[in-house]
Amino acid sequence: MNTILLGNLIKIRWIAIFGQILAIFFVFYFINIQIPFFESLVIIFLSVAVNFYSYFEQRKNKTISDIKAFSFLLFDILQLGFLLFLTGGIINPFSILILAPVITSASYLPAFMTVILSAISIGIIIILNFYYIPLDLGAEFYLPQIYSFGLLASLIITVIFIAIYAYLFASSSRKISNALSVSKLQILNQKKITEVGSLSAAAAHELGTPLNTIFLIINDLLKEKILIDNKNISKDIILLKSQAERCKEILQRFSKNPLKLKDKFLDKVKITDLIKINFEKFNKNKKLIIKNTSINDEPEIIFKDEIMYALGNIIQNAILYSKTNVTAEINYNNLYVKIRIVDDGDGFSKDIIDRLGEPYISKNNQGMGLGIFIAKNLIENMGGRINFYNSKEDNAIVEIIFDNSILNI
Numbered sequence: 439m440n441t442i443l444l445g446n447l448i449k450i451r452w453i454a455i456f457g458q459i460l461a462i463f464f465v466f467y468f469i470n471i472q473i474p475f476f477e478s479l480v481i482i483f484l485s486v487a488v489n490f491y492s493y494f495e496q497r498k499n500k501t502i503s504d505i506k507a508f509s510f511l512l513f514d515i516l517q518l519g520f521l522l523f524l525t526g527g528i529i530n531p532f533s534i535l536i537l538a539p540v541i542t543s544a545s546y547l548p549a550f551m552t553v554i555l556s557a558i559s560i561g562i563i564i565i566l567n568f569y570y571i572p573l574d575l576g577a578e579f580y581l582p583q584i585y586s587f588g589l590l591a592s593l594i595i596t597v598i599f600i601a602i603y604a605y606l607f608a609s610s611s612r613k614i615s616n617a618l619s620v621s622k623l624q625i626l627n628q629k630k631i632t633e634v635g636s637l638s639a640a641a642a643h644e645l646g647t648p649l650n651t652i653f654l655i656i657n658d659l660l661k662e663k664i665l666i667d668n669k670n671i672s673k674d675i676i677l678l679k680s681q682a683e684r685c686k687e688i689l690q691r692f693s694k695n696p697l698k699l700k701d702k703f704l705d706k707v708k709i710t711d712l713i714k715i716n717f718e719k720f721n722k723n724k725k726l727i728i729k730n731t732s733i734n735d736e737p738e739i740i741f742k743d744e745i746m747y748a749l750g751n752i753i754q755n756a757i758l759y760s761k762t763n764v765t766a767e768i769n770y771n772n773l774y775v776k777i778r779i780v781d782d783g784d785g786f787s788k789d790i791i792d793r794l795g796e797p798y799i800s801k802n803n804q805g806m807g808l809g810i811f812i813a814k815n816l817i818e819n820m821g822g823r824i825n826f827y828n829s830k831e832d833n834a835i836v837e838i839i840f841d842n843s844i845l846n847i
Contacts, residue, residue: 444496447510451489454514454535458482458521461532465525472574474524481520488513508551511539515555519562527570528563528589536562536593537600544604556601563593645689652682706738709777713766716750717757725763732770739775739845748816751809752779752836759783759834775845777838785828794826810836820844 459482466475492510495502502510515536522530536559543552567590656679665671710728717726730736739745756764760781767778786794795814810826817824821844825837 444492444499444502447507448489448492448496450538451485451492451514455482455485455489458485462525474571478521478524481517481524485514485517504547504551507547508543508555511543511547511555512558514539515559515562519566522562522566523570525571526573527566528593529573529586533563533566533593534596537597540597540601541604544601552601556597559597560594563590563597645685649682649686649689653679653686656682707741708736708738709768709775710736710766712746712749713753713777716746716753717764717766719750720754720757722757724757724760727763727765729765729767730769731767736768737770737775742820744816744820745845748813748838749777751813752838755809756781756834756836770842772842774842775840777840779836779838780829781834783834785832785834786826791826791828795824 459479462473462475462478462482465471466473488510495506518536522528522533522536527533540552540556540559543555567586656675659665659675660672660679665675710730713728714726753764753766756779760783763782765778765780765782767776767780769776769778794810796811814824817838817840820840822838822840824839825835827835827837829835
């Protein structure tokens with residue numbers, strides 16, 4: 439489904455209808471140029487009928503499919519073509535309006551449909567150059583044939599140029615918009631997962647104390663001679679203890695999950711821990727090497743989903759393209775923290791290194807090419823910086839720099 443709202447097409451068509459009616463009345467009654475007045479009105483009222491039909495369609499669904507949008511734009515081109523045929527062909531100053539449906543198609547519809555509309559528009563322009571009802575502009579008006587040819591060529595070239603121009607810019611905008619939507623959706627899912635982890639970790643912690651109390655009471659009951667002699671009660675107490683042990687095992691599994699980082703007792707974490715968690719998440723048989731190039735102990739940072747997810751995307755890419763190992767270098771001082779993720783693969787190719795960070799840029803066809811784009815946006819939205827380059831050994835390096843104030847160090 440495209441993003442064309444049928445209501446917008448209806449409004450634009452009403453503007454065109456009133457403009458066309460005003461133009462033919464002005465030309466016929468005030469300038470006194472003889473044109474097929476009633477035939478022109480019939481063509482315009484066809485557009486009125488289509489607009490009423492569009493209004494009832496809008497009540498069912500405000501957006502329309504690509505096919506319907508294409509059909510409406512095709513009608514607008516043909517309607518304008520017939521009007522131009524009745525009013526002087528391409529020498530009519532309003533012939534430039536044939537570009538409007540082409541621009542709309544190039545901005546919102548697939549390239550194939552835009553090519554078809556552009557071809558039809560060019561065909562109409564060529565036909566109108568040879569077949570049309572001429573305007574009676576007086577004997578003193580003379581249009582040289584070379585000018586007529588130039589006007590024809592300029593309209594054709596303009597249709598092609600505008601279609602390509604609008605499509606390229608709109609396509610780029612659509613890609614970025616779609617990629618940002620994917621980015622927001624994925625980080626939202628990451629936040630939800632972390633929040634669920636927070637609740638489960640908090641539940642494991644809070645339930646631990648009453649569960650220990652239950653064990654103490656059960657053990658005391660099992661020492662009572664009166665209860666031991668009563669086989670039915672003793673059996674129930676043993677069953678109760680086994681179920682309490684089962685609850686304890688479940689809570690221990692929750693507390694051991696490394697993704698439950700956002701528990702209130704673990705708000706502050708080390709970057710090396712985040713790197714290790716993401717490496718373990720995506721790694722199959724590669725080796726992680728962590729280098730701390732600073733003298734001081736590594737500081738802790740406030741846990742943020744954005745950092746977790748950005749690092750995860752970068753490390754996943756590094757694992758994918760590495761041969762045997764991935765190296766994480768961490769350097770920090772009083773001003774900033776610098777993280778460098780280096781893989782021992784073949785490095786970034788020259789044809790994409792300058793475009794890294796754009797959506798849908800990938801070294802292979804296995805993914806959507808959104809991992810680096812998402813990571814770059816997350817880091818830059820936080821106020822950090824990210825750089826991509828190759829080492830002297832042609833290994834790929836992703837460098838992330840955060841000011842200490844951003845990480846609350």
